[in-house]
Amino acid sequence: MASPKITIWLWMIGLFPRRIIYYLVAKKLKPTHLSTHQITLVPVTWGPGGTLVSLDQSLPTPPTGISVPHMVIQKPGAPDFHVSESGAIMEYLEELFGNETEGELAELKGHTPEQRARTGDVISLVNDFIQCIGVHLVNSHPASLPWSGISREEWSTATADFAQKRIKRFLERLEDWVKDDIVTKGCKSLSGEGIEVSLGDIVLMAQVEYARDLYGTEVLKDCEVLAKWWERANKEKWCVKMEDLQKMEKEGFGVLL
Numbered sequence: 516m517a518s519p520k521i522t523i524w525l526w527m528i529g530l531f532p533r534r535i536i537y538y539l540v541a542k543k544l545k546p547t548h549l550s551t552h553q554i555t556l557v558p559v560t561w562g563p564g565g566t567l568v569s570l571d572q573s574l575p576t577p578p579t580g581i582s583v584p585h586m587v588i589q590k591p592g593a594p595d596f597h598v599s600e601s602g603a604i605m606e607y608l609e610e611l612f613g614n615e616t617e618g619e620l621a622e623l624k625g626h627t628p629e630q631r632a633r634t635g636d637v638i639s640l641v642n643d644f645i646q647c648i649g650v651h652l653v654n655s656h657p658a659s660l661p662w663s664g665i666s667r668e669e670w671s672t673a674t675a676d677f678a679q680k681r682i683k684r685f686l687e688r689l690e691d692w693v694k695d696d697i698v699t700k701g702c703k704s705l706s707g708e709g710i711e712v713s714l715g716d717i718v719l720m721a722q723v724e725y726a727r728d729l730y731g732t733e734v735l736k737d738c739e740v741l742a743k744w745w746e747r748a749n750k751e752k753w754c755v756k757m758e759d760l761q762k763m764e765k766e767g768f769g770v771l772l
């Protein structure tokens with residue numbers, strides 16, 4: 516059976532699309548993996564009225580009304596199938612490349628059921644605290660005003676403070692979970708021993724780097740354990756820096772894959 520055609524639209528410096536970029540590099544995918552599986556990556560930007568437009572007009576136009584990342588799977592004779600969440604896109608790619616993990620591609624969930632459960636814990640907690648970061652941001656940061664839909668007059672200090680407390684609590688909880696692996700054992704990954712990088716590292720790093728790059732906010736400023744994790748993980752190739760994301764936008768994904 517012919518493999519489906521897959522198109523993924525990415526706003527390269529955005530929070531959730533970064534997860535996909537980090538994923539592609541961490542997985543050790545090469546342009547040939549993408550072409551074999553008929554995967555087209557399309558960098559997009561925000562046009563007038565907050566619509567998404569492809570940076571390269573020869574590449575497919577983003578469907579209307581989507582958030583990014585967004586993926587469309589096309590099978591002959593079947594209607595287009597849309598996948599709208601970054602987590603689901605990473606899961607789909609994990610399944611697609613699952614059989615190739617034995618070879619040159621990296622395992623990103625974990626080598627044991629326990630390690631995979633830790634990865635799942637980290638992803639779920641990060642997704643929870645991202646919501647609080649968003650609530651804090653739109654109630655306190657002027658850079659959110661152009662897109663938040665909330666005016667400065669509507670900002671709530673009480674809500675921002677509440678969100679900040681929740682963020683602190685989530686980070687303390689995460690530090691409790693990973694302290695032994697990161698501090699005592701010196702692991703690179705939040706998922707523990709024997710794995711270089713996991714989906715858990717990817718989702719946390721995307722949030723940390725995005726917050727600094729776009730809002731000048733240091734998410735891990737009070738986190739001793741996670742600061743150690745960040746120092747190690749941030750040097751890795753998969754943690755694609757802002758300038759390289761922008762370079763990829765112009766010169767294509769070959770820059771890093």
Ligand SMILES: N[C@@H](CCC(=O)N[C@@H](CS)C(=O)NCC(=O)O)C(=O)O
Pocket residue numbers: 526529530531532581582583584599600601602
């Ligand atoms: N939960 C979604 C969030 C996606 C999201 O909010 N993406 C932002 C850009 S980083 C976006 O497209 N915002 C505009 C919108 O939602 O209309 C995911 O994990 O993919």
